[in-house]
Ligand SMILES: [Mg+2]
């Protein structure tokens with residue numbers, strides 16, 4: 001299991017926002033092209049005033065059918081979902097939708113790289129958890145087992161994401177170590 | 190240059206919708222995982238009525254910062270923009286935004302596959318045009334050359350996308366031939 005140095009500098013900012021910022025750094029430095037997908041919205045009514053932009057007057061949030069982020073890094077298709085929790089010791093499955101899990105499995109079957117980025121805000125620790133170890137615990141819930149990922153499991157089967165000045169959630173660093181160089185524990189690939 | 194059999198069955202349906210349908214077929218048959226990105230919308234005002242869903246009361250369409258579609262096929266990152274025109278002999282560059290072109294170049298630099306799907310509705314013909322031949326003509330506009338892609342150029346440098354019953358815009362067929370097997374004309378790779 002990787003060491004767990006405390007991460008600094010990311011208090012008061014949501015995980016998603018920090019990932020978006022990290023992606024901007026990756027993009028500007030030519031390291032990776034990864035974007036947040038827009039939130040899907042169903043538009044019901046639109047006004048078209050003269051000489052100005054169309055105004056949406058009635059619309060509803062739709063449930064996303066896939067994940068938060070995707071893109072390309074070094075020829076690899078990257079696809080992930082970000083989750084943060086205030087719980088200290090687990091991430092409940094109620095935070096994760098089955099259609100997202102299905103999408104992530106489909107991605108993996110096509111040779112893409114799919115994972116969760118999970119932050120324990122109270123610990124100020126953020127992990128990359130690949131779809132493989134995740135899916136084993138996820139499937140066990142249907143046999144009556146626990147309906148959450150424990151902190152201990154995430155720490156042992158995932159990888160602590162380092163904080164760096166330019167990329168506050170420097171997950172590409174983990175991808176380099178785990179998916180490209182080979183990883184430091186086999187069961188998490 | 191590829192032969193140009195007439196394509197049938199796609200009248201009265203927009204290109205984008207047909208691509209979405211083709212993607213559904215690819216997804217259900219386990220062939221590829223490619224989705225349309227949601228249209229980005231800036232939400233200004235939301236009502237939260239009791240016991241029912243949040244209603245967006247004021248919002249505006251935002252300019253998309255990337256392309257229409259992306260995903261993974263056979264380990265390859267796929268990213269493309271769909272354009273259709275009623276013109277018979279050209280696609281004006283006014284239909285294409287510079288930030289989209291920049292995104293497509295960034296994708297290519299990361300080892301992804303990036304292209305346009307261009308339909309001439311009056312001819313009922315749809316082409317896949319890779320970013321490489323496109324960018325040459327695109328760059329020439331800044332030297333005072335033409336500000337459009339001619340039908341002839343698209344036909345010679347691109348690939349006619351076959352219509353099939355299950356995938357009306359069967360662009361994966363072209364990807365197989367051009368990017369995987371090697372293509373039938375070198376300059377379009
Ligand atoms: Mg999320």
Ligand SMILES: [Mg+2]
Nearest residue numbers: 257270271272
């Ligand atoms: Mg388009």
